[in-house]
Amino acid sequence: QQQVKQSPQSLIVQKGGISIINCAYENTAFDYFPWYQQFPGKGPALLIAIRPDVSEKKEGRFTISFNKSAKQFSLHIMDSQPGDSATYFCAARGGNFNKFYFGSGTKLNVKP
């Protein structure tokens, strides 16, 4: 059973557009929600993270929107650039043993 569901699987956006990736979770014990960015040949790197006591967090062009009641959170990339082309993973941490659970990833392609 997948604890964190991520969509879409792939996304194509024009340069300057907004990229939106969505994640949903079931376990209300989760209390930390990071997003990771992974370029080919590299390991995932932390991009931005949020705790459920806030509804939004913004860092530069990257924003997490968090809806606790719906158990959903999303990543918005404003003014998307070709350099943002990568695979993005959402994750959730918490519950028994404070484990991390990852979404299946979204491959983003930003066209020039």
Place this chain on the structure above:
Amino acid sequence: ETGVTQTPRHLVMGMTNKKSLKCEQHLGHNAMYWYKQSAKKPLELMFVYNFKEQTENNSVPSRFSPECPNSSHLFLHLHTLQPEDSALYLCASSQSLAIGSTDTQYFGPGTRLTVL
């Protein structure tokens, strides 16, 4: 990326070979992890070590054998693997496994493993 290093970066092995993957973290963390990353699948957690003690084995076949000699080093010993074991193997570390901790995981670049 230099916080967590992995060697080798690429490995091709036959099904009868024995090889080892190495991970080293320079972040002073106490928890280390092995993940398997296959195409179009979520990251699969394999093993977790906390202060050198194994705290989790996610039903991983015995042909994968982890070793954690100290908090900075983690190995994954491989023997009699199958072609379906071909994947990117990622090592990660975090400060702790304490309940309520929100410290994140830092990943290495991975070892691309191909089993022939």
